[in-house]
Amino acid sequence: MATYTLISSNVLSSTAGSVTFSAIPSSYTDLEVRFSGRTNDTSWAAYCWVTLNGATTNFSETALVGNGSTASSNRDSASSSWYQVRINGNNSTASTYGNASIYIPSYTASQNKPVSITSTNEGNSSTAGQIVMTATAALWSNTAAVTSITLDATTGGTLWMSGSSFYLYGISNA
Amino acid sequence: MPHKVIVDCSTGETTEVELTAQEIADQEAAHKAAEADRKAQEVIADAKATAKTALLDKLGITAEEATLLLS
Numbered sequence: 001m002a003t004y005t006l007i008s009s010n011v012l013s014s015t016a017g018s019v020t021f022s023a024i025p026s027s028y029t030d031l032e033v034r035f036s037g038r039t040n041d042t043s044w045a046a047y048c049w050v051t052l053n054g055a056t057t058n059f060s061e062t063a064l065v066g067n068g069s070t071a072s073s074n075r076d077s078a079s080s081s082w083y084q085v086r087i088n089g090n091n092s093t094a095s096t097y098g099n100a101s102i103y104i105p106s107y108t109a110s111q112n113k114p115v116s117i118t119s120t121n122e123g124n125s126s127t128a129g130q131i132v133m134t135a136t137a138a139l140w141s142n143t144a145a146v147t148s149i150t151l152d153a154t155t156g157g158t159l160w161m162s163g164s165s166f167y168l169y170g171i172s173n174a
Numbered sequence: 175m176p177h178k179v180i181v182d183c184s185t186g187e188t189t190e191v192e193l194t195a196q197e198i199a200d201q202e203a204a205h206k207a208a209e210a211d212r213k214a215q216e217v218i219a220d221a222k223a224t225a226k227t228a229l230l231d232k233l234g235i236t237a238e239e240a241t242l243l244l245s
Contacts, residue, residue, distance in 0.1 A: 007183050008181045008182075008183045008186065009181075010179060010181050010188055012179065015176070016176070016177060016178060016179045016190070017176040017177060017178050017193050017197075017198075017201070018178040018179070018193075019178070019179045019180075019181065020178060020179065020180045020181065021181050021183055022180055022181065022182050022183065023182050023183050023184040023185070024183050025183060025184065047205075049201075049204055056200070065215070069219070070215075070218075070219040070222065072215055072218065072219075074211070074215075076211075080200075080204065081204060083204065083207075083211075152201060154201060154204065154205045157176075158201075158205065159176055166181075168181075168183065
């Protein structure tokens with residue numbers, strides 16, 4: 001029976017460019033990051049960049065992206081990060097936050113790391129195009145154990161806003 | 175200068191560190207790539223909408239009638 005254990009969490013009390021979970025223990029089977037985020041980007045659906053171990057190479061992803069008006073399939077290969085992760089920008093309804101899940105199975109195994117990511121911005125909007133959801137099959141072509149996860153709000157001028165919350169869980173299969 | 179938050183899972187300590195100029199430059203480059211991707215998706219969506227409208231005009235039916243035909 002799987003058991004979820006909260007490893008660490010952080011709720012921002014002020015803005016930040018990125019949030020990193022470092023020194024992740026190797027004692028679990030899988031990892032999952034769940035977060036609720038809002039950035040000061042001037043959009044409804046902002047982007048979040050995800051990287052592992054501080055790396056900037058060998059990230060690829062296949063993403064389904066829908067916004068209530070159009071749907072698309074995107075393929076990014078050999079990227080510096082995974083970025084088809086959509087959360088709230090600051091044009092969205094005040095005090096609303098998007099949310100996302102990043103599931104990393106067998107994160108200590110000496111093999112490439114397939115990862116599942118789902119995300120959506122929220123905003124009490126009924127207007128097509130303002131709410132975006134993504135489902136992503138991601139891959140980090142690296143055999144190192146995952147020891148850190150960084151969630152980047154995008155540019156130097158774009159920041160996670162206060163109230164954004166981040167949780168890292170370890171999943172044990174016994 | 176913006177900062178980054180680092181949560182050390184082994185100690186539970188949270189530290190805040192100022193971003194370096196290189197980190198900010200890297201983020202700017204990533205943001206531009208995302209913007210380009212977003213615009214490319216909008217171009218594709220616009221092209222599909224235009225083609226759909228043209229086809230409906232050619233057939234002489236409305237979008238609702240097309241939906242009914244396909245139901």
